[in-house]
Amino acid sequence: MWRRILHRAVSITNIGYLSIRRGLATGEDSVNVFNRNYKRVQRNRIARMHVEDYEFLRNRVADTLTDRLTDIPRQFPAVLDLGCNASNVLRHLRDRGSVKTFIQTDMAEEMLELYREEDAKHPSIDVHRVHCDEEFLPFQNSKFDLVIRHLSL
Numbered sequence: 001m002w003r004r005i006l007h008r009a010v011s012i013t014n015i016g017y018l019s020i021r022r023g024l025a026t027g028e029d030s031v032n033v034f035n036r037n038y039k040r041v042q043r044n045r046i047a048r049m050h051v052e053d054y055e056f057l058r059n060r061v062a063d064t065l066t067d068r069l070t071d072i073p074r075q076f077p078a079v080l081d082l083g084c085n086a087s088n089v090l091r092h093l094r095d096r097g098s099v100k101t102f103i104q105t106d107m108a109e110e111m112l113e114l115y116r117e118e119d120a121k122h123p124s125i126d127v128h129r130v131h132c133d134e135e136f137l138p139f140q141n142s143k144f145d146l147v148i149r150h151l152s153l
Helices: 002-013 022-026 036-048 051-069 088-093 116-120
Strands: 078-082 101-106 126-131 146-149
Touching (some): 051 088, 078 088, 088 101
Parallel strands (some): 101 126
C-alpha cells in the first residue's frame, strides 16, 4: 500500500515545484522543494513576456533598496545581484559612485540578455553577466561587498 501511495505522490509532484527523489522510499531525506529546471523555464518565459507592464514595481523596489543603501556609511565596490531580473538595481546604483564592479546572475539566459545593449551605454560600472543557478554559485567566498536579491525567489 505504501508503495502505491508513494508512487502516486511522485507522479503528481514531479510536474511542478516539489519533486520527491527515489531515496525517499529507502528512508533517506531527499526532497527537492524547487524543481530547478522548471524554474529556469519559467524565468525564461517571464523574460519573453511584456516586462514593461511590471517595470514600475521593479523600479520602485530597486529605488527603495538603493535608498536604504545610502544610509549605510560604507562603500560597496563589488556587488553581486542574484536573479537580476531587468537590471533595475544596476540602473539605480549607477548614480551611487562607489560601485566599481557589478555582477548579475540569473538561471534564465534570456533574462540576462534583456537590457544588455542599454547597460553597455553607461560604462561607469564594470558589468558582468553570469548564467548560473543561484544555488550553486561559481564565486569564491568573501569576494563581494554587497549581495542583493531583488524580487527573485
